[in-house]
Amino acid sequence: xxxxxxxxxxxxxxxxxxxxxxxxxxxxxxxxxxxxxxxxxxxxxxxxxxxxxxxxxxxxxxxxxxxxxxxxxxxxxxxxxxxxxxxxxxxxxxxxxxxxxxxxxxxxxxxxxxxx
Amino acid sequence: xxxxxxxxxxxxxxxxxxxxxxxxxxxxxxxxxxxxxxxxxxxxxxxxxxxxxxxxxxxxxxxxxxxxxxxxxxxxxxxxxxxxxxxxxxxxxxxxxxxxxxxxxxxxxxxxxxxxxxxxxxxxxxxxxxxxxxxxxxxxxxxxxxxxxxxxxxxxxxxxxxxxxxxxxxxxxxxxxxxxxxxxxxxxxxxxxxxxxxxxxxxxxxxxxxxxxxxxxxxxxxxxxxxxxxxxxxxxxxxxxxxxxxxxxxxxxxxxxxxxx
Numbered sequence: 001x002x003x004x005x006x007x008x009x010x011x012x013x014x015x016x017x018x019x020x021x022x023x024x025x026x027x028x029x030x031x032x033x034x035x036x037x038x039x040x041x042x043x044x045x046x047x048x049x050x051x052x053x054x055x056x057x058x059x060x061x062x063x064x065x066x067x068x069x070x071x072x073x074x075x076x077x078x079x080x081x082x083x084x085x086x087x088x089x090x091x092x093x094x095x096x097x098x099x100x101x102x103x104x105x106x107x108x109x110x111x112x113x114x115x116x
Numbered sequence: 117x118x119x120x121x122x123x124x125x126x127x128x129x130x131x132x133x134x135x136x137x138x139x140x141x142x143x144x145x146x147x148x149x150x151x152x153x154x155x156x157x158x159x160x161x162x163x164x165x166x167x168x169x170x171x172x173x174x175x176x177x178x179x180x181x182x183x184x185x186x187x188x189x190x191x192x193x194x195x196x197x198x199x200x201x202x203x204x205x206x207x208x209x210x211x212x213x214x215x216x217x218x219x220x221x222x223x224x225x226x227x228x229x230x231x232x233x234x235x236x237x238x239x240x241x242x243x244x245x246x247x248x249x250x251x252x253x254x255x256x257x258x259x260x261x262x263x264x265x266x267x268x269x270x271x272x273x274x275x276x277x278x279x280x281x282x283x284x285x286x287x288x289x290x291x292x293x294x295x296x297x298x299x300x301x302x303x304x305x306x307x308x309x310x311x312x313x314x315x316x317x318x319x320x321x322x323x324x325x326x327x328x329x330x331x332x333x334x335x336x337x338x339x340x341x342x343x344x345x346x347x348x349x350x351x352x353x354x355x356x357x358x359x360x361x362x363x364x365x366x367x368x369x370x371x372x373x374x375x376x377x
Contacts, residue, residue: 010189041357045311052307057299078299084292085300089307096368103211 022115042097049089057082139328141321145248165252168237168244176233201229205363212367216374224370227256228363235316235355239348247358248316250309257309260366268373279376308365315358319351 061078065071149161183198191199205225209217217224231247238245246252268276280297281290326347329340 006189041354041361044315045361048307048311048314049303052303052310053300056303056306060299060302078295081292081295081299082303084296085303088296088300089303 018115046090046093049093050086053084053086053089054079054082057085139324139332141324141328144320144324145245145317147249164244165246165249168246169234169252172230172233172237172246175237176229180229201232204228204360208360208364208367212364213371213374217367217370220370224363224366227260227366228359231256231312231362232356232359235359236352238316238320239351239355245316245320247312248320250313253309253313254305256362257305260308260369261305264366264369264373267370268376271374272376276373276376279372304369308362312358312362315354319347319354322347323351 057078057080058075061075061082064074064078068074147163147165149159149163150167151162153160153162179194180198180201183192183194186192186195188195202225205228206221209221209224213220234246237243238247268279272278280294280301282293282297285293323344326340326344330337330344333340
């Protein structure tokens, strides 16, 4: 199964396949579209990040108020902390999406260079 | 008087309630026990949700086992699909967690395949959308949250608390930043579970409403039917994408716990 002849055969098959693919695509490989490029999905993700931070902040505020009997001060405090947390979530998500996009672009560039 | 009116209203709601109308968009999410099982007074009935989770587990396992049987060097079509799924998750773990993430690969792969199959099987007409139940997604998210937090404390001990204060920030900002970071950390399971749940629920409600229009509008129902075909394609994308996003966020959280930023 794994004698060197087989491997050489496979390698030459690989190069021939690559050449055939390039011919088919008119000498130019179409860049792979990343799954995550969908703008709606990114927007949805960011919106939920923002809201979940706020929701958890408000929930913690209400719970602490009920426990300590300080209504409504901790709710007000944690409303603002929750808003901050939501924004922090959004910034982190945006950074992560950006890093992912950069990595994909880099991969595409490398693939292009390799096929040239 | 008031109680009469209330009773009438209740009757009216019951008459048009979820169970009776064939076009009610939320009826599809109702859980029906298929057989009653009670253990020590706990209702552990096997429901339609449990059934579809079992189906997803069985279908995914048998698909993967069937696809890679023989393990050919020149793969069959199904084997290519299985290898692609493996490559996607392996790449995700490598890029987002690093080499320490390899120990968690079986868990991440199982998670991805289970959510993927739950989401995609839910697109079959007449099936049940398990991931459109908030309790299902929330349980998965909370298990991940607790596990990841435990891993963080096991790796770093008390130093893991440093995760809640960004290095290099001036000390006086701690009073604001630490509570914000803690709330942000606590919001992780909420956003993780609500994202999957909301995406799936919205898609399935949309299906049901458009399908209702198709039937009610008679010949003109061809228009919502055309839209429905497009929406089905979109929902297939959403089903795969949301499984991917859920898994990649699990990887990101794992990375945070292992490397602390």
